[in-house]
Amino acid sequence: MVSYIRAPVYKSVKSIAGINLPVLKAYIPNFVLWGGAVGAGIATFTDGVPLFKDTFYSKIPVVGTHWTHNPDPEDVPI
């Protein structure tokens, strides 16, 4: 016997303020790329901060000397 239904049965994905799991998944590549951009921005704008210079940037191979400054103590004016 054929069973009829009254109307299409819609299901809605659980979402909070229009954001749901499939949407979030679709956005993952974007989030990763923006994360990289934010990381690069942090590196660029903390370029002159001594803590960052000494902890990270001076340890970069080849170009690390850009962030190091070790003059001979004889050559430093008092």
Add this chain to the structure above:
Amino acid sequence: MQISSLFKRNSVYVATILVGAFSFQAFFDVGVNRWYEYHNRGKLWKDVKGKFLEGGDEDEDDDE
């Protein structure tokens, strides 16, 4: 890889600019310094310092 692929997504574009800014300053600085020190080798203060500082007072007396 095409250059235009850098402009397709704003995130890639922004990241390219920032990474470029960060790495360019370091590479440019180190590169120019290396060239300058090679070009002027033997004439830089660090090369000739020994000549002036080892004698100390004696050299100054001779000059005067």
